[in-house]
Amino acid sequence: MEDEPYLDFPGPSTPYIDYQSIDVLLSLQHPLSEAPAEPTFYVLGQVKELLFKLLYGELCTVRALLDADDVAQAVWTLRRARRVIELLTRTWDVLGTLAPTEFNAFREQLGRASGFQSYMYRMLEYVLGNKNAAMARPHRRVAHVHVQVQEALQAPSVYDAALHLLARRGSAIPDAVLVRDLSAPYESHPAVERAWADQYVAGPGDDTFELAEALIAVAEGFSRWRCLHLLTVERIIGTKSGTGGTTGVQWLRRAAEHRIFPELWSARGLL
Template identity: 65%
Template sequence: MTQPTPRTSTLPAPDLGRSSDAERSARAASTGGCPVLSFEGPSTPYIDYQSIDVLLSLQQPRSDAPAELPFYVMGQVKELLFKLIYEELRRIRAELDEDRIGAAVWSLRRLRRVVELLTGTWDVLGTLAPTEFNAFRDHLGDASGLQSYMYRMVEYALGNKQPALAAPHDGVPAVRAQVEQALRAPSVYDAAVALLARQGAEIDPGTLLRDPAGPRPDCPTVERAWAEVYRELSPADPLFQLAEGLVDLAEGMSRWRALHLLTVERTIGSKPGTGGSSGVAWLRRVSEHRFFPELWTARCLL
């Protein structure tokens, strides 16, 4: 089948302003439905909208080892996804604070897909043979994913408040301020438990009034409240769907951690990590943690 011949069409210099449906329809009519291939000025609208030139200039591997580029790019992809996850968590928390349960459930649905995409980065990194990784590992120096401030903010937004793990950022004031803000803000789970109380669940007042910056102890009244949601409500009820949406998210994060552990063990065995940790032994302990703990233990009451 003969492909249509693109028309040569020149647009003015890229304009990041808005375009309407009517303008897009008029443009498609003027080009016969073919894409515009020529633009005035030093850039294109897509480069400017996505900052593509800046983005693609940020890959700076330290060695000539071929496997370092996929390692490097996947690390940056993870950081972008951490940022997206954190911003989505903030919005979900706001929706819960406003008792917009349906909106929060819908947002959790999308967030789980983002976490699945994040988990998929380990599928790429798992293709690095030990010899390929060792060819550039020394160039990492003391750099470690443990120092990722966006991931730390994600953990804090999920409710895993470990203040000591904010310490790597003490010497970077702008970063430390962001991490500190995430540490001190209520988590998504804090917002969900507060919502349960507003919906009539009998929650221990000490749990509702606790300092959100500290570790969150397990609470029997929260466990019973989630068990009642499962026992008394149908799967079509928004609170039931919220419980399952939160468990979906927690499970997704646990899968990410588990694959992290397996990928590291496959690549370096039991050697110490670059950031001073014991490596696999440290990750194994971390992978045993569960976000939203009472949602998991409530199953034992059903």
């Protein structure tokens, strides 16, 4: 029949295995205990890392598009990035099914390993503009990783690219914002807040209005990710310390209160 799939292929593999490296991917799961719940924790951790990588790549693309004044394509890519964040956030729905006793059955296998040591997550934070040079330190003894993390730390963020775009279009963005140490934490400025508020005057259909809304959608999605992370950890380990030496939920609560693209949030008070 014409609609039958191809079932026979020359060679030792199939095109799908070769294209996606499926055999390699599925060989990378190595839980360290016999605890029934550890595979869930282990595989979801790897899924998150893949999504961090995807999201980092998408945001680097957005940054390049903004540098090239291609706002329409940047907005399109930001909308896709928001969907990736939503998928990432839903991993906590699965991990939240782990009872405290299930997690405790394999927690000691983690040793001092902790999610904050994820270098892809750190690079994601950096491209979003949350620059903290101290958080690059765990990677300094892994040469190829250290190089990537330092490059992300020193590079402009998506938000930097957006502010330079506004400046090119006539917004009064101060030099103190445009020319600064990109590896240092970003400090909010009233002039930037005013500039974003001005973008809302034209309304839907204006490309910088659409950019503002696409950026805030990413910022909101990322905050949802952090908040659900906090709730999931609090549900599973309560007030215990984190495996990497952090204070656990207290550490995550402080992170959940942080807002990326800060003036996009505060500008709403001017409208």
